[in-house]
Amino acid sequence: MTPTTLAPLDRDDLRERIAAALAQFLAGRAEALAGIGPELEPVAGTIRDFVLDGGKRLRPAFGYWGWRGAGGQVADDAAIVRAMGALELVQACALMHDDVMDGSATRRGAPSVHERFAATHRASGWDGPPAGFGRAAAILLGDLALVWADEMLGWAGLAEAALVRARPAYDDMRTEVMAGQYLDVLAQAQPTISTERALAVARYKSAKYTIERPLHIGALLHGCDAELLDTYSAYGLPLGEAFQLRDDVLGVFGDPEVTGKPAGDDLREGKRTALVAVTLERGSPAAVQVVRRLLGDHSLDAAGVDRLRAIIEETGARAVVEALITERTEQAIAALGAGPVHAEAADVLTQLADIVTSRRH
Amino acid sequence: MTPTTLAPLDRDDLRERIAAALAQFLAGRAEALAGIGPELEPVAGTIRDFVLDGGKRLRPAFGYWGWRGAGGQVADDAAIVRAMGALELVQACALMHDDVMDGSATRRGAPSVHERFAATHRASGWDGPPAGFGRAAAILLGDLALVWADEMLGWAGLAEAALVRARPAYDDMRTEVMAGQYLDVLAQAQPTISTERALAVARYKSAKYTIERPLHIGALLHGCDAELLDTYSAYGLPLGEAFQLRDDVLGVFGDPEVTGKPAGDDLREGKRTALVAVTLERGSPAAVQVVRRLLGDHSLDAAGVDRLRAIIEETGARAVVEALITERTEQAIAALGAGPVHAEAADVLTQLADIVTSRRH
Numbered sequence: 001m002t003p004t005t006l007a008p009l010d011r012d013d014l015r016e017r018i019a020a021a022l023a024q025f026l027a028g029r030a031e032a033l034a035g036i037g038p039e040l041e042p043v044a045g046t047i048r049d050f051v052l053d054g055g056k057r058l059r060p061a062f063g064y065w066g067w068r069g070a071g072g073q074v075a076d077d078a079a080i081v082r083a084m085g086a087l088e089l090v091q092a093c094a095l096m097h098d099d100v101m102d103g104s105a106t107r108r109g110a111p112s113v114h115e116r117f118a119a120t121h122r123a124s125g126w127d128g129p130p131a132g133f134g135r136a137a138a139i140l141l142g143d144l145a146l147v148w149a150d151e152m153l154g155w156a157g158l159a160e161a162a163l164v165r166a167r168p169a170y171d172d173m174r175t176e177v178m179a180g181q182y183l184d185v186l187a188q189a190q191p192t193i194s195t196e197r198a199l200a201v202a203r204y205k206s207a208k209y210t211i212e213r214p215l216h217i218g219a220l221l222h223g224c225d226a227e228l229l230d231t232y233s234a235y236g237l238p239l240g241e242a243f244q245l246r247d248d249v250l251g252v253f254g255d256p257e258v259t260g261k262p263a264g265d266d267l268r269e270g271k272r273t274a275l276v277a278v279t280l281e282r283g284s285p286a287a288v289q290v291v292r293r294l295l296g297d298h299s300l301d302a303a304g305v306d307r308l309r310a311i312i313e314e315t316g317a318r319a320v321v322e323a324l325i326t327e328r329t330e331q332a333i334a335a336l337g338a339g340p341v342h343a344e345a346a347d348v349l350t351q352l353a354d355i356v357t358s359r360r361h
Numbered sequence: 362m363t364p365t366t367l368a369p370l371d372r373d374d375l376r377e378r379i380a381a382a383l384a385q386f387l388a389g390r391a392e393a394l395a396g397i398g399p400e401l402e403p404v405a406g407t408i409r410d411f412v413l414d415g416g417k418r419l420r421p422a423f424g425y426w427g428w429r430g431a432g433g434q435v436a437d438d439a440a441i442v443r444a445m446g447a448l449e450l451v452q453a454c455a456l457m458h459d460d461v462m463d464g465s466a467t468r469r470g471a472p473s474v475h476e477r478f479a480a481t482h483r484a485s486g487w488d489g490p491p492a493g494f495g496r497a498a499a500i501l502l503g504d505l506a507l508v509w510a511d512e513m514l515g516w517a518g519l520a521e522a523a524l525v526r527a528r529p530a531y532d533d534m535r536t537e538v539m540a541g542q543y544l545d546v547l548a549q550a551q552p553t554i555s556t557e558r559a560l561a562v563a564r565y566k567s568a569k570y571t572i573e574r575p576l577h578i579g580a581l582l583h584g585c586d587a588e589l590l591d592t593y594s595a596y597g598l599p600l601g602e603a604f605q606l607r608d609d610v611l612g613v614f615g616d617p618e619v620t621g622k623p624a625g626d627d628l629r630e631g632k633r634t635a636l637v638a639v640t641l642e643r644g645s646p647a648a649v650q651v652v653r654r655l656l657g658d659h660s661l662d663a664a665g666v667d668r669l670r671a672i673i674e675e676t677g678a679r680a681v682v683e684a685l686i687t688e689r690t691e692q693a694i695a696a697l698g699a700g701p702v703h704a705e706a707a708d709v710l711t712q713l714a715d716i717v718t719s720r721r722h
Contacts, residue, residue: 029536032533032536033536033540036537036540036541036544036565037540037544037561037565039543039544039547040540040543040544043540043543093504097500097501097504100496100500101493101496101497101500101501103493121550126550126551126552127549127550127551127552127631127657128549128550128631128657132462132464133546133550135461135462136462136546137543137546139458139461139462139500140458140462140539140542140543140546142504143454143458143503143504143507143539144536144539144540146504146507146508147507147532147535147536147539148536150511150532151532154528154532160521160525164521167515171508171511171512171515172393174508175390175393175394175505175508175509176397178501178504178505178508179394179397179398179401179404179505180397181501182400182401182404182498182501183397183398183400183401185494185497185498185501186400188488188489189482189487189488189489189494190487190488191487191488200398204397204398270488270489296488296489
């Protein structure tokens with residue numbers, strides 16, 4: 001991904017300022033943990049590294065531009081930038097717990113949190129199974145990130161009235177992402193998946209969580225009318241689906257050098273994505289049989305991955321999903337143009353629509 | 362445990378009213394989940410059953426009497442009763458995640474949450490390992506309980522200013538319980554444990570979380586001076602340590618019929634409690650060797666459990682811990698009498714000190 005592509009995310013140094021706010025907030029939390037016991041240094045350190053070493057800061061960006069689109073002025077944006085760091089901490093919890101649930105060894109090209117703690121356990125020659133220790137640590141670090149998210153929102157310096165306005169959207173966002181994750185886990189466990197069902201999972205796990213709710217939270221923190229919220233939904237929901245569909249395509253066809261995940265990892269994990277659902281709906285009985293046999297095979301080799309990829313191409317599923325991505329992205333951009341979003345924000349949100357759906361990682 | 366013993370917990374129908382508030386709040390959450398998808402019914406249902414089918418409501422009771430002790434009047438207590446249900450939801454998260462971390466098959470005499478979802482997976486003949494599905498579900502249900510706790514606090518109908526006053530104590534409580542859990546997991550993984558270290562774990566995992574912080578939260582929700590908070594700390598910290606020490610003794614010597622946990626479960630899990638630490642400090646080299654060999658052996662049979670129990674008795678460790686429990690309980694009660702706690706609350710908190718340290722489950 002070239003720097004140019006990310007320019008809207010870096011506008012007004014947004015990503016840098018969010019990272020600085022996270023660093024400042026987490027330094028305070030690390031101090032609190034150190035007061036409890038020096039053994040907690042790796043806990044604070046790992047959360048800090050996890051949050052600061054990666055991430056495109058998409059959710060804070062949507063939250064920030066949701067606020068600007070409601071009339072927030074760049075001159076007054078210090079508190080909103082700080083507050084939006086909270087969304088990165090919710091996401092840190094979701095990712096840490098997701099990696100435990102999926103048994104993923106890597107995240108953003110580095111060992112996942114449970115792997116890091118398992119490695120410490122192994123290297124220290126401690127008692128009991130290293131994997132169990134790693135899992136326990138990652139569950140607790142995720143819990144901490146989740147509760148720290150709330151604290152960061154309160155710490156940011158926004159008016160109490162603004163927090164009260166935005167709190168219901170923030171609460172809904174948290175319930176929706178957990179519910180969406182559960183639907184996803186359930187879909188992986190069940191032998192059949194329809195495209196409709198896969199898109200419903202995407203709606204809760206990604207569309208509402210990553211785009212619609214951050215926009216609503218930003219707008220409500222500023223203060224806004226119902227029409228703006230509706231516009232953000234009409235933009236956020238199709239765009240969020242397109243975002244998840246792009247993720248599904250990258251999980252199968254992405255370049256490991258860029259995604260930070262092994263090639264074909266989603267296939268080995270047996271993810272029942274919309275891409276897989278469309279493949280099963282369009283494939284010949286023979287192709288469907290191969291997909292059912294290979295999908296979720298954790299020992300799948302490069303040839304197996306290539307075979308599945310070929311089927312996904314040949315059935316036209318990849319093309320269908322690409323068409324869905326384009327259609328939903330256009331729908332999102334059109335909805336934005338029709339609503340009462342302040343011009344500069346509308347411009348950036350239009351660019352963000354392209355970024356999140358044409359990204360390579 | 363006879364009903365008489367629990368009388369202070371049931372005073373003014375407190376436990377019943379907290380359960381009713383939880384039922385009402387959780388019905389709303391179940392509706393929200395049903396709106397996302399009918400597949401989420403078991404998620405809402407399991408959280409509801411977990412929260413309503415058991416628990417002594419200790420944390421809400423301390424929160425409530427913390428509020429009464431600060432001057433809260435029984436005639437105005439509807440909102441505080443509702444708000445204290447939040448503490449049960451934080452605890453539900455802690456227990457669900459704890460059972461995943463410990464791999465505990467039972468909780469309160471029934472299958473743990475991850476076991477319930479694993480059983481559904483097995484019975485439905487779904488794809489993938491049932492244990493992995495159960496773990497994922499329990500992680501997500503715990504996350505939901507944690508975020509719903511905040512919502513319940515906001516939903517209770519307390520004044521915004523009261524919530525702002527109590528929020529830092531609530532935040533600290535959440536960080537402390539997660540940190541305490543991590544220290545506990547770490548202690549289980551490390552070959553040595555000192556009594557001092559075991560008591561430090563108990564302080565964060567139990568004393569602050571179960572007693573001191575709920576008292577502070579209740580008092581701050583009412584409004585109070587620093588002297589009352591100090592009194593609650595001087596009462597809550599030693600009492601909370603005694604509470605955890607009682608838990609340690611019950612984990613080894615408790616009656617499975619009453620505790621709802623298999624006999625000697627803590628020994629099989631290899632818990633490095635203060636009771637174990639004192640045993641190791643006082644035991645002969647031969648006894649220490651036996652403890653080191655048998656502790657944490659998941660296949661330990663009844664004879665092995667009896668052997669460990671005998672060593673814990675013979676070294677005098679059980680008596681030492683019982684003496685610590687008595688000493689700390691008396692210290693707590695004395696501190697209470699010396700502080701500015703309203704009389705009726707002081708009376709109930711004195712009774713609660715006896716309940717939590719002489720309980721049988």
